[in-house]
Amino acid sequence: MIKNLSHVSLSTKNINKVINFYVKILKFKIAHKFKNKNKKIYGLFLYCGKRTFLEFFLTKNKKNKFRHVCFEVKNLIEIEKKLIRFDKKIRIRRGKTDNVLQFMTTDFEGNEIEFHQHDKKSKLRKYL
Numbered sequence: 001m002i003k004n005l006s007h008v009s010l011s012t013k014n015i016n017k018v019i020n021f022y023v024k025i026l027k028f029k030i031a032h033k034f035k036n037k038n039k040k041i042y043g044l045f046l047y048c049g050k051r052t053f054l055e056f057f058l059t060k061n062k063k064n065k066f067r068h069v070c071f072e073v074k075n076l077i078e079i080e081k082k083l084i085r086f087d088k089k090i091r092i093r094r095g096k097t098d099n100v101l102q103f104m105t106t107d108f109e110g111n112e113i114e115f116h117q118h119d120k121k122s123k124l125r126k127y128l
């Protein structure tokens with residue numbers, strides 16, 4: 001059912017500081033850059049090793065830096081069927097820029113949880 005923890009998503013006020021610390025010092029690799037229509041980077045997906053990533057998105061919010069936790073799954077449809085009775089709004093879709101199959105939901109405390117599955121269209125596949 002669940003393969004492993006895929007990534008933790010965090011907010012940042014400065015993408016360059018993320019690169020300096022996580023890429024230049026800790027030697028994580030940039031697996032994907034999230035870019036808007038104007039080609040401006042608004043987020044990064046960093047490969048930490050062994051199928052694990054950190055995800056960062058620009059924010060102006062000073063309080064909440066945690067965004068969500070994500071689990072990689074073998075069969076996204078199977079997980080959707082188990083959770084749809086708790087959250088009728090679940091819809092499987094592809095990520096806008098990384099093409100990963102995914103859906104979001106919340107746990108009983110309201111924490112956001114993403115479930116995703118990599119297939120041939122995933123831009124992150126070469127890291128797996």
